[in-house]
Amino acid sequence: MTTIHEPVMLKEVLDFLKPQPGQNFIDCTFGGGGHALAILDLVKPTGKVIGIDWDERAIKRVKNNDKNLILINDNYRNLKTIINKVFSQYNISQINGILFDLGLSSDQLAAENRGFGFTKGELDLRFSTSNNQLKAHQLLERLSEREIKEILIKYGEETLAGLISKKIVALRKRGKPIKTAEELAQLVSGIYKQKFTKFSKRHPATKVFQALRIAVNNEYDNLNFVLPQAINFLSPGGRLVVISFHSGEDRIVKNLFKKIALVENSQIKILTKKPVIPQRAEIMKNPRARSAKLRTIEKIKN
Secondary structure (H helix, E strand, O other): OOOOOOOOOHHHHHHHHOOOOOOEEEEOOOOOOHHHHHHHHHHOOOOEEEEEEOOHHHHHOOOOOOOOEEEEEOOHHHHHHHHHHHHHHHOOOOEEEEEEEOOOOHHHHHOOOOOOOOOOOEOOOOOOOOOOOOOHHHHHHHOOHHHHHHHHHHHHOOOOHHHHHHHHHHHHHOOOOOOEHHHHHHHHHHHHHHHOOOOOOOOOOHHHHHHHHHHHHOHHHHHHHHHHHHHHHEEEEEEEEEEEOOHHHHHHHHHHHHHHHOOOOOOEEEOOOOOEOOOHHHHHHOHHHHHOEEEEEEEOOO
16 A cells, blocks of 8 residues: 555554454544554454545555455544444454554645645645535635634634634635635745744644644544544454544544543543653654644553
């Protein structure tokens, strides 16, 4: 399989999931396949890995001739339907571990005409081109200044949300709506340069792109919906690992794990009281890993 993706915190993922021969795992965000293929090597010859990705290009890119790897193009929100189908079709009866890596793959960031990077193509930001969600630039063309500001604050915690949303709408009124990733990146960079003489090495438009991507793909709602399903499908002793990349996602994971763990006769125990973060050596090698946070729980009973 050809990919330029570097899986984040691979050692930690394998240490927590502890894949063994004959076990079955689900990677709900297959992406470049780095995590899934490493797990696959450890569960052969009879174990299976189910790789799910909403991005049809991630699935089509893989030349899969391995009967132990089951690839499915779907939104992980539909996990219950996916698992029931796989159980029936492949005679699988237990799931020993489930992984969610909520970051973008390097392949997505490098792709033309998707808008995930700051310089290339239409401001699309959809994970799947077959869904009926509006593209990011279509949202910016339709929403009010207040609605855009709310998205930037809620999903990006963007400090300059007011100024950015005001500028986006002003351009729209002048017949120059934002259409491309480069136009949005330049707009945000210009506002930051007006407000600050210095800013971090991270691109100033990072939080804006993040917020729009989350809104376009309904990511927070999907995550809240799917995590309890994932726990229910784990076999006792199985583990759920989630890698998030910003505070909003991590907050959802932390609070949901805590809520489920605190109920009487809880199904789970939390294995990470605080999130696990990448080692410095990994961050030096792969700078995009710097914001990763890993949390995991173990299913202790059905």
